[in-house]
Amino acid sequence: MPRVLITHADEPIGRRIVKTLFHDSAVDTIFAVGDAPPPRSFDRFLSSEGRKVIYLQVDMAKHRPISDLFHSARFRSARIDTVIYVPRHGSGAKDNPSLVGGIAERTEESRLLLQFCRETLSVRDLIAIGSAFVYRMPPGNANRLNEDSELDLDPHAPAEIRSWIDCDMLFHAEVHNDRLDVALLRVPTVVADGGYVYMNPALVGRLGPRFRALGFDPICALVSDKDVTLAVQAAIRTSASGIFNISGDQSVPLSVLASWTGRSSIPIPGPLLRWMSPATRALGFEPHEGPVDCAQLRYGYTLDTSRAEAELGFRARYRIGLARAGDGVLQVETTPTP
Amino acid sequence: MKNFEKPPEGLDKTPSNPTRSALGRDPFEEAVGDEPFIERLDELETRLPSRRAYRDPEWDAAEFRQDEPVRDARRQSVPPPQRIERSRKSRQNGAPLARRRWATTPLLSQIEPTEAHGLAERLIPPEERRRLAALSHLVDADGQQEARYDRFGFSPAAIKNSFPLFYALYRFYFRVRSEGHRNVPTEGPVVLAGNHGGLLPFDGAMAIVDLVLNTDPPRLARTIIDRWAGSLPWVNIFYARVGQVIGTRENFADLLDEGQVVMVFPEGIDGIRKTIAHRHRLQPFRVGFIEHALRARAPIVPMAIIGSDNQMPILYDIKPLARSLGLPVAPITPTFPLLGPLGLLPYPVRYKIVYGEPLRFHERFGPESADDPRLVRYLASQVRRRIQLLVDRNH
Numbered sequence: 019m020p021r022v023l024i025t026h027a028d029e030p031i032g033r034r035i036v037k038t039l040f041h042d043s044a045v046d047t048i049f050a051v052g053d054a055p056p057p058r059s060f061d062r063f064l065s066s067e068g069r070k071v072i073y074l075q076v077d078m079a080k081h082r083p084i085s086d087l088f089h090s091a092r093f094r095s096a097r098i099d100t101v102i103y104v105p106r107h108g109s110g111a112k113d114n115p116s117l118v119g120g121i122a123e124r125t126e127e128s129r130l131l132l133q134f135c136r137e138t139l140s141v142r143d144l145i146a147i148g149s150a151f152v153y154r155m156p157p158g159n160a161n162r163l164n165e166d167s168e169l170d171l172d173p174h175a176p177a178e179i180r181s182w183i184d185c186d187m188l189f190h191a192e193v194h195n196d197r198l199d200v201a202l203l204r205v206p207t208v209v210a211d212g213g214y215v216y217m218n219p220a221l222v223g224r225l226g227p228r229f230r231a232l233g234f235d236p237i238c239a240l241v242s243d244k245d246v247t248l249a250v251q252a253a254i255r256t257s258a259s260g261i262f263n264i265s266g267d268q269s270v271p272l273s274v275l276a277s278w279t280g281r282s283s284i285p286i287p288g289p290l291l292r293w294m295s296p297a298t299r300a301l302g303f304e305p306h307e308g309p310v311d312c313a314q315l316r317y318g319y320t321l322d323t324s325r326a327e328a329e330l331g332f333r334a335r336y337r338i339g340l341a342r343a344g345d346g347v348l349q350v351e352t353t354p355t356p
Numbered sequence: 357m358k359n360f361e362k363p364p365e366g367l368d369k370t371p372s373n374p375t376r377s378a379l380g381r382d383p384f385e386e387a388v389g390d391e392p393f394i395e396r397l398d399e400l401e402t403r404l405p406s407r408r409a410y411r412d413p414e415w416d417a418a419e420f421r422q423d424e425p426v427r428d429a430r431r432q433s434v435p436p437p438q439r440i441e442r443s444r445k446s447r448q449n450g451a452p453l454a455r456r457r458w459a460t461t462p463l464l465s466q467i468e469p470t471e472a473h474g475l476a477e478r479l480i481p482p483e484e485r486r487r488l489a490a491l492s493h494l495v496d497a498d499g500q501q502e503a504r505y506d507r508f509g510f511s512p513a514a515i516k517n518s519f520p521l522f523y524a525l526y527r528f529y530f531r532v533r534s535e536g537h538r539n540v541p542t543e544g545p546v547v548l549a550g551n552h553g554g555l556l557p558f559d560g561a562m563a564i565v566d567l568v569l570n571t572d573p574p575r576l577a578r579t580i581i582d583r584w585a586g587s588l589p590w591v592n593i594f595y596a597r598v599g600q601v602i603g604t605r606e607n608f609a610d611l612l613d614e615g616q617v618v619m620v621f622p623e624g625i626d627g628i629r630k631t632i633a634h635r636h637r638l639q640p641f642r643v644g645f646i647e648h649a650l651r652a653r654a655p656i657v658p659m660a661i662i663g664s665d666n667q668m669p670i671l672y673d674i675k676p677l678a679r680s681l682g683l684p685v686a687p688i689t690p691t692f693p694l695l696g697p698l699g700l701l702p703y704p705v706r707y708k709i710v711y712g713e714p715l716r717f718h719e720r721f722g723p724e725s726a727d728d729p730r731l732v733r734y735l736a737s738q739v740r741r742r743i744q745l746l747v748d749r750n751h
Contacts, residue, residue: 160508
């Protein structure tokens, strides 16, 4: 039975994976690590019989803490054989530095995790969740992309996109490792119940207005957080190695998605976009943390998931839509496909 | 072999002589020996009659003597795709891919007449409203109203809102007449290949409206558009919402996998920027649509659009100016730039759209034939010839 390490288990996608694997009888031990103290929702997991879930607070972007983790007696005794890399979503909290030694935090923790997974002989499988915003977007409102599509290697890509690409290439380089099976799951915009949205550079950060290029409203491929968890489970079961696009069947324009998730998107003429963040800061408002103008935010895409279907047996099972909550307010809900 | 010239024996067995090819040379081919296939192509080219001969009824009869009698395409069952192959890589993996459900629309008799809501719907006659209601079935009917977009951004609501304008253009401005709708299969993947002209793509718009208005169940043609159009503000959104798709291999293959009608203009940009001296003459064809049609086992319906070449005749194309501005064409027409932007309005010419008999190349050649560049070029030349015939007979 797999014994699993999950990074960033305190963040929404990590919490969802821990919860699902906790109820999965095929998983033996869950070693959850995160930046923050254990979430309240973990109380019942941590106090359950058999101690299936172990939570540790570790800064994955620093060499010493992660080295201590992999060499600790607790880790060795757990005999972890599967590592699930859940990336930090968005730019992170403000008090955390976004760069570690000049490298994006997300890139640094990917590099360190990969290094220790290679060195730890008990680890046989590494499942990494990456972003599908790494693809180069040719002009067009909806480009169908498969795993072999070109990556965006433009040196002028925004730092947020750049860090995803760096992580992607790090894991991509180990896909053919003889000892370690590396599965990289590229996911588009992840949507969760209640209107939470992750992994979309246009919608990261707090609620509030966003700017987008006037005359462009890219189509966004969507996937439910529950489907991402299903894909991780499928990757654990199959021990597959390779790169897989993971996506649901639905896609909506960015403006619709922004309104669903409580973020209005304000169209601004393209040449003015780069000045909007300094301008809003000068006016005393906190600007949007993510990139405001790049090809990924002008041109849309959908993902070809046929490889994941064939090799992982993954098919999206959840629909994303609006439903009326108890107070009569429409909010995003993910429901199983009938 | 039913609808096209019989290709020669030993198609892919003998080396070619690129200097003798009538369809251009293959730069990767070794230039040794003669090849029956190329000789045969040369022979075909020399046998092609002059433009005047195309109109000769005697020649027409001789041309089609070998063909089978015209059959009603509605009665023909379209063979389903045997294996869906989207890319060379996925074929190498050998993984069987799940067949996607065909996107179909119901028959008109199955659509209940509905009350018109809003100004846009009131401008459309009831019969056409039912046709538009049928198109909404192309997007998953279980979805919420707000989420009714397909993977390419097509929105039935957007088509409903824009339809009155294009319907008016179709009925009263271009006064479109059409024939041969029975040649468009009622279900399954179809490649609709037409001639292009007229600077602005009203020919594509009229063909889409014509197909919606004259097929039962109504079929929406998904036009493959140039990447350049995808980078234009607003234009890219409009195209996507009304069902047009950027011309990438993955997009094309996906649409055919879904059993949709894919409309292509194989002349590409060269078609719309041809000058008045070249009107009604087809420009060289791109050949990618043949590959996709063979792989998806889709028939190709040749389509002639008469009138588009006259809607905005280009007197001269200032190519250096177009290059410097990053535009595909910098035209001088009788009214542009004389009248400013108003000069870009098309003239109210009469359109005629003719659908030819479907070319079922996939019945003779398997999906693996799509990897043979000479065969693909040859089949593209056959399609081009068919469209040219339709144009010459009807203009």
